[in-house]
Amino acid sequence: MKNKYLLIYEELASKIQDGYYPARSILPSENELTEMFETSRETIRKALNLLAQNGFIQKIRGKGSIVLDLKKLQFPISGLVSFKELAGKMGQKAETDVAEFALAFPDDDLMRQLHIKGEEKIWKVCRVRKIEGERIILDKDFLVEKLVPGLTEEICRNSIFEYIENTLNQKISFAKKEFTVEEPTEEDRRMLDLEGYHSVVVVKNYIYFDDASLFQYTESRHRPDKFRFVDFARRMDMPSG
């Protein structure tokens, strides 16, 4: 029994995705929803604002909440999603090979990236993501051992995120991502099926816990033809509560 507004958000979101509330239609008013869910208007508004932030609806004052049409196509590398979560949504045929798994001291570059001292040991994980048999993505993860103890190769084959959230019971909170396009390195060429492509899309990911501690730096190197990123952006004002 908690987070009533999140439950309402999820119910409305799934009703929108199921087409119960179709695109371009108008949701019941806040007062109607207040009665329907037997709660307060404030709680309904939190749920609606979440829907708006995530691109499900557009709220218009004096009019109502219009259901948007964006979520359909929008399959996400957007937001904070692990490869396993993604693979599930895309419909399988995805595999992961662990190419390297080691616990070591960081070099200078890594010390800068993770804001740590040289004594802190670091997990180095290198994984190759295969889609329909082709080696498409090279993931290089670096995790602070003190913050993520007990990692195993088996866990890496499955999902590091899942381990952190479910077993360590740590809350992953936010991430900064940076996208660039670079020349393939020798390692990229060796580890991926580049098929004549002469560039890779590099996603650098800095991942933080709930308490604002940086625990992971990931470099994800994608074959360019298989890379796609969808983003939903609102122009600074955000209905927020």
Add this chain to the structure above:
Amino acid sequence: MKNKYLLIYEELASKIQDGYYPARSILPSENELTEMFETSRETIRKALNLLAQNGFIQKIRGKGSIVLDLKKLQFPISGLVSFKELAGKMGQKAETDVAEFALAFPDDDLMRQLHIKGEEKIWKVCRVRKIEGERIILDKDFLVEKLVPGLTEEICRNSIFEYIENTLNQKISFAKKEFTVEEPTEEDRRMLDLEGYHSVVVVKNYIYFDDASLFQYTESRHRPDKFRFVDFARRMDMPSG
């Protein structure tokens, strides 16, 4: 006199950027801020949640709001920003050439992209963005004339966004962006200084007004070495007010 929480957000945000509240320090408590700004706690919380959503702070229950360190580097192609706004922040040396400017009927593809009928006339604008003299970005804009009347070549040389927001007084609300990497077309090769690069980063942008009407479709084609995208993502739960 309006939007008290936005004013507070802006004041706190600029104090964070100025270093008045340095990274890793803790903001005054919600109750303290309530007194400082002579307002209610709910209003302070809205401002703080905006700061959290935009990556300025991390709120930790029982502890306080920690100032984050992310905004420094994070110069934005992120969010909804026009080239002119960007160029200003990056420090000039940016120019725009208008290569094509026409009012015409849409072809089938465009009718699909903009969800319109064939009778609706469309502005077609093709612009080349130069940075330090090199032709780096090819912007192809398609705008619904009915929604954006009175466009001129001069406006395109300056900023279409500025015209829409300041002259037409329309509120641009949200956009869906899609990033891919493609082979350069013959047009890309002709219009840009590709310097031997064999790919372009394509950003497809669907831009909407406040009332959820789609008014613009933009395809922005970047030379890969000059492209960089920074994103700040929170993992689904969002303190939201």
Add this chain to the structure above:
DNA sequence: TGTTATTTGTTCGTATGTATT
């Protein structure tokens, strides 16, 4: 054109719960 009802936006007050110090 103008008035009224509806609907969302903002602010304030209060109360309870939970985690940290």
Add this chain to the structure above:
DNA sequence: CAATACATACGAACAAATAAC
């Protein structure tokens, strides 16, 4: 245990935009 600080929830009032008549 107590004090502090954030999270959630409910209620109420008024403002502002829209729609309908």
